[in-house]
Amino acid sequence: MDKAGKQVEVAMKWELIKTYTVTRFIVTEYLDGVYVTLWKASTMHMLDKGGTRMTNFNSTNDEKQLEQFMQRIEANDKIEASDWMPDEYRMTLIKLISMHGMSEIMGALPEKEWVPKAPTLQRKLGIMAKVQDEMGHGQLLLRVTEDLLVPYGKNRADLMQDLFNGDLKFHNVFHMETKTWADAGIIGWLVDGAAIITQTDMLKASYGPYARALQRICAEEVFHAQHGESIILALVEGTDLQKAIVQEALDRWWEPLLMFFGPASKETTGSSKQDLTIKYKIRTKTNEEFRQIFFDKYIPRIISLGLKIPDPTLRYDQDSKLWFYEQPDWNAFKKIIKNQGPRSEARLNLRRHSYEYNSWVRDALSTSSS
């Protein structure tokens, strides 16, 4: 080999050594985080297990997992669908979110009744957009529920069946009749207003997927509330008949609005989710606290429009900073949530009919899931 060839060979070797060293350095540098993390995890695990095993990071100890889970809740960590969670947490979420989701869908029904009867084209477009939003919220929330149902092997079809056979409840307000166009206004203004109060409280819920869905839902609810205000303000500034139908609608909706937040304690209906939802930081306030906030925000507005609240006992106590009011008929509430309200069966039938009538679409488009 000549001198030039020797030089090339040395240069190439040097290049190789450099490349190797740099690559090795980069790889090591890149991996050290992984190594150290794995090392930390395995060491912790060995400490946990008395140093008997070091390959399995999974703790099978439920108690330990529960403790770690509650630490995450306390630290305001977000729980995700695939994370370990106690059954009580999962069931509380499923009940809450499936009911919320179905209520969005069932809530679109009383409103859709007013699409053909809306007084102007603009109003028709507005209420159609709102109905579509509600169905969209239902879809978002059912997805959140379905991911929680995975361990039970249940899916959307099961949720629909649960709704039809009465196991899955929908919100008391959506069992009521809508008699005039003013009802569309009251629903947007006050029912959606009440919903905004409970939903914004859960924007920071410990369950990440629900909190994220609520971000979007609450943003759209602002439009719904203003859509309702727009209808109500147009009516109260209108003819005597228009003013009268607003008052008449408020008279009918006042009690359902009080019921909206649920009874103050579980003694009324025998069960209540409020303690569990607070324990797991899904929400922060009790039913009664929500109701008081609703009074704070809406009573002055209702009165400012010259409307009368149909409760002669209603008063605000300066010392306790609480509203005192006549309790709604909680026995009627119990019937309503058992699907024995004025429009419960009619609306369920509409949903059943639509589900069955369109079943051929599901059959035709079904594909292999693998």
Next chain:
Amino acid sequence: MGEEKTFYQEYEIFSKRTPSSAFQHQYSLLAPNEEMALIMAQENFMRREPVADIWIVNRKNIKRMNADEKLTLGRLENKDYRTTKGYGYLKKKWRKYEQEILDEKEILSWGGERK
């Protein structure tokens, strides 16, 4: 497995607001196929805000991290040398030579016309 037919496949939806923005996750939906998923994505998630593009991904094609895998995401705390934070002392040094440090704000402003 796989023989059972279903109308409900899970799709994850991603979209971006403008051609230059990054894709962002937009929740998930159930649809029988990609075409329906695309229509439903627009109907469900893009009724108001501007949108420049949409991606539909069947969830079975997504590898997710489980809780144990997430443990590997922890970072060492002593990695200052990777960030400008580890070189903060240069500012003081440059002052001795009556020069400004070329920091991130300065360097990222260089793209435009020569000033």
